[in-house]
Amino acid sequence: MSNQTGNGIYYALLLILPLSALFARRMPLGRVAVMALAWVGIIATGLVTVALVNRNAWLVSGAHELFYGRDQSVAGNETRIQMAEDGHFYARAMINGVERRMLVDSGATTTALSDGTAAAAKLEVDTSLPEVIDTANGMVKAYPARVATLRVGGITASDLGVVVAPEFGETDVLGMNFLSKLKSWRVEGRMLVLTPQPT
Template sequence: MVAVVAMLLTERMPFDPVLSGIAERFKLGGQEVAGDETRLRMSSNGHFFADVTLNGVKRRMLIDSGATVTAISQRTAAEAGLKTDRSIIPVIIQTANGAVRAETGTIAELRLGNIVARDLKVVVSPAFGSVDVIGMNLLSKLKSWRVEGRTLILTPNHPQAVAAD
């Protein structure tokens, strides 16, 4: 029984702020800044998640090299003070769950470890639910990114000081 509960909690950690805090405390996942690199350990579900701030708002985001553009939920957009660009022509994007309508916007500042992205284009849609995703429009701007074993290593062109929590 204990093993089943532990497995369920481990699977849920990336999506729950309370559980992810426990995971961080016991070094069960999370990220580490080492020199000029930010290292993210693979979660138990095989994905990489990063603790970021979007316009000063803390979020846990999925790193998805299969996503062309960074995508955020409507809740995250609202809390980060993002104003979307309402267009007469709708933006339709292809997701793993099919085509969805989205609005575009710009995040003034995204911080992930020693990485700072400014004026980052994003898409916002109710179809994303509560999932926020960092896509290739950020990853492709880095000096490099790679996976070694169960660690994603992100190297910025110009490392920044890590903001104190």
Template sequence: MPVSALIARRVPILRVVTMLATWVALFLVLTYVFVQRERFDPYLSRIASALNLSDQQVVGKEVRITMSPDGHFWAKATLGGVSRRLLIDSGATVTALSTRTASAAGLKVAKPIFPMVIQTANGQVSAQTATIVELRLGNVVARDLPVVVSPAFGGTDVLGMNFLSRLKSWRVEGRTLILTPHHPQDLT
């Protein structure tokens, strides 16, 4: 019916189809840019949460994290009152923080009695130790979480198995990581 109306009015159908395709493509590109940018901009992050576009959500008693375009799961967590984006890595034995994050979170970094040398994907790294008093990730709360701190980590912070093993369960379904705590906390 709409097509016959356009033909009767002698509207060039090809021009209308091209215009519609252009608008759809423009909308998709803008949506992609918005989703990519919201990870770094707190204002866009609030808008994404309001529109339910966030890549991390609390659904019932679970935290669901969507796989990012780089193929990793990145969690938005708060430690020592500081919000950070952390890579969830089941291949990492322990949680590892950059010196910048440890400093911003006010962690007391201590040099261990015996040198701490850990094996990373980039080789052996010398590290110091600290303890996060409270780490919040959605409704998941980890208290007194031991971490290693090193300038060799650059700007990347990693949640390792010492965090994941504290959960009731964690699993990957398709492109979603699902974290289930033993005792879900209220969102603050």
């Protein structure tokens, strides 16, 4: 069954359930028609909203910024990242022009990317040279690749080595091989401050 057929069946079920409830009440046909149109409108509005959010990540980030403030900013030559509610720091990074939210982890030796991010960034992953790395979930077999440019705020790293593995799920990690290229990085209260090397 194709995805489109499956989606069509799902949407039909969304309509059939409320319509069957209306018919079960034995209401006049005109009133059932009006309420059915209202349900169609509600479902269509929801689907359009989901499609817009999926295609425009700025809607989500803009709403988050409106209510919680900016989670990442550039002040002078420094990039400042606000601590998330879970106590971690997440950088908004551009990996070969592809935007991703990356967990900043000073305990990770190498920057690690998910299969999805590697594919989106069009990385050439060397599957002939697996590396066994120790993660929070145990030992994982990962494969090396190189990122042409990885940018966080106003800081850019070129030709950065990374590892890629399916076991990472959807998590991307910014490791020490990026942080060590900086002049300094420090935590001030709930803010991570990244300072680049002088140019």
